[in-house]
Amino acid sequence: MSTIQSLNADSAWPIYDREGVRALEALLQAKNPNRLMAQAGLATAQLALSIAPHAQRIGVAAGPGHNGGDGLEAAMHLHRWGKKVCVSLMGSVDQLPSDAHAAWQRALSAGVPMALGLPNHGLQDWGPHDLIIDALLGIGAMRPLTKEMMAWVQAINHARAPVLAVDVPTGLNSDSGQFLGPSAASFCIQADHTLTFIAPKPGLFMGHGRDMCGQIWLASLGATASTNGPQPHAWLNPMRPHPIKTHASHKGNYGDVAVIGGEADEHGWGMTGAALLAATSALHAGAGRVILSLLCGQSSNTATADLMQRDWQSLDLEHLHVVCGCGGGASVKQVLPAVLQRAKQLVLDADGLNVLSQTPALQALLRQRANSQATVITPHPLEAARLLQTHTSEVQNNRLEAAQNLMALLQCTVVLKGSGTIIASPGQTPRINTSGNGLLAVGGTGDVLAGLIGARMAQGLTAFDAACTAVAEHGHVADHWPAGQALTASRLARRLR
The missing domain is CATH 3.40.1190.20 (Ribokinase)
Known part of the structure; x- marks a missing residue:
């Protein structure tokens, strides 16, 4: 079972920017080729089951990149565990990266219901007893959102179901915590929970990230202090004990x-x-x-x-x-x-x-x-x-x-x-x-x-x-x-x- 940890004001964790995470990712891939997406998907499914154990439906919004592959892996596990899962896939299957395409094939073979594009009826009837997994865009996203992506973001935000974001809420810059598109929260996923992978990213804790991420969780996927990677970009600042006045002091x-x-x-x-x-x-x-x-x-x-x-x-x-x-x-x-x-x-x-x-x-x-x-x-x-x-x-x-x-x-x-x-x-x-x-x-x-x-x-x-x-x-x-x-x-x- 993947180790998932909650990050809060008492956390003292190393922070890596986009380039640092990519370097750590390459080191982990060298040790376990083709395993990172499987681990990320499993961790996502485990957290989804933990935060919404009685969800009547779980919808996975899967994007056109590696983040979408993480969502597809999660959908496969949740389906096998008996949950009612449906995947809405953005973009063409043929254009998925190789590891995400393999995840799609596994999910399809497992019997996960899939559809291209947003559901025809939207997500208006999704409510508190359901769960939506945002696996649209990951940390590689740096350009403003397309009109199609904005439509997905707004549909998810208008639903009344809780949202679990995969790695980073879609629409948020993982390095700065600023919005990718227009300066309005309606163009960024408002997550109730965010599960980030390998290491925490600075944008989750700065700017709009503080409002858009909800509760932040970390699945390190095997990255440890002994991983011979780049130096941290920053550290989270935990609470520290303040000075105590002793009896013999003045x-x-x-x-x-x-x-x-x-x-x-x-x-x-x-x-x-x-x-x-x-x-x-x-x-x-x-x-x-x-x-x-x-x-x-x-x-x-x-x-x-x-x-x-x-x-x-x-x-x-x-x-x-x-x-x-x-x-x-x-x-x-x-x-x-x-x-x-x-x-x-x-x-x-x-x-x-x-x-x-x-x-x-x-x-x-x-x-x-x-x-x-x-x-x-x-x-x-x-x-x-x-x-x-x-x-x-x-x-x-x-x-x-x-x-x-x-x-x-x-x-x-x-x-x-x-x-x-x-x-x-x-x-x-x-x-x-x-x-x-x-x-x-x-x-x-x-x-x-x-x-x-x-x-x-x-x-x-x-x-x-x-x-x-x-x-x-x-x-x-x-x-x-x-x-x-x-x-x-x-x-x-x-x-x-």
Whole structure:
């Protein structure tokens, strides 16, 4: 029986892009010629039986390539196990690859009912007690969907039956997590489960992949850590234990965090909230002491009794873990030269990144920190695009590459926020975070993350480990948010431990 494992926020698995998977596939094929499709089909059938043991009907939408062959193999097994199976084959049988054609012959010989094209009546009468297996397109798909393929995708999505996608939902780019066709979910299979083969692919955990894949499963088909293949493209970022305060410790053991930000603009609208959120986050995450340095001056209206307030110019930056930029506005430009040159460790966020993108001299100062001073930057896709002098769409289409390009440009740890946050750091294989959800799409949650990273750095973690730990924890809190309670940034900060 094939080993099938569930991938979740606690998973620590190597991630391979399309080229890496192809290289692993070639190694496995060399050991067991013509066996991979049989193994993939068997694993698909086993998972189908597990997730829908009482399915009245199982429909297999088989595409014109190897993915279709996987579906045909699965149909053969399910039919032999007594399930009511029907295959809808897209394209000509004569044009199937040799291994997929052999799978078609085996399924036909086993008595699996087959039809070319979509059923005449469509899939309108398929419901919750049925199952549809999407075996239309695999990881090789990179071009926009044809009109015929779009019709298949929409028919499956309009059905009320649960969907199991084979390797990757049709319409999703397995490397980027972006849609292959029009930027609309209606042109990508909305799967309830996705069974991916050999190794997890980055696009399943980034961009739209987080919404379209449902529960993700892995059948390695014999690929193991000892397989002499290419190095992983990335790793999934699991939850890690955060520092525990021992009885014999004191506040000095957990570091001092200074949050510099919070400008008041010319119209009197305060921007102190962002800095206060970052400081509150660092405080609740267990930093020994937290100092709030508002660029608009001290304020008794925003600070709490647990936060100290100091003018940033009076700070001993050489001994502080600094979070800079949250709500800093234009004023942060006057602060950054000193912060970049003197701060012991630094988390640079928000307006600090905007100023950085406009000032090459400040970028040079940041690069100089690489020798002895740790830095983490936390851009969202637009901020990353500004720093890389490109467009947001380019960042989103190549999130791993964008994070690594930023890392190389600025010689620091990069946290590229978004669906499937990327953590990249010099000398490290990037991490893709799998915790978190849409509840975090509210103002201020990025400030909370910046403060949390600062606290973890103050508690002794390296910049990379602090970023990985904080990003996973930040998402974990959102994943376990109480039902019926709105997630706000201030509530999020107070739930940190």
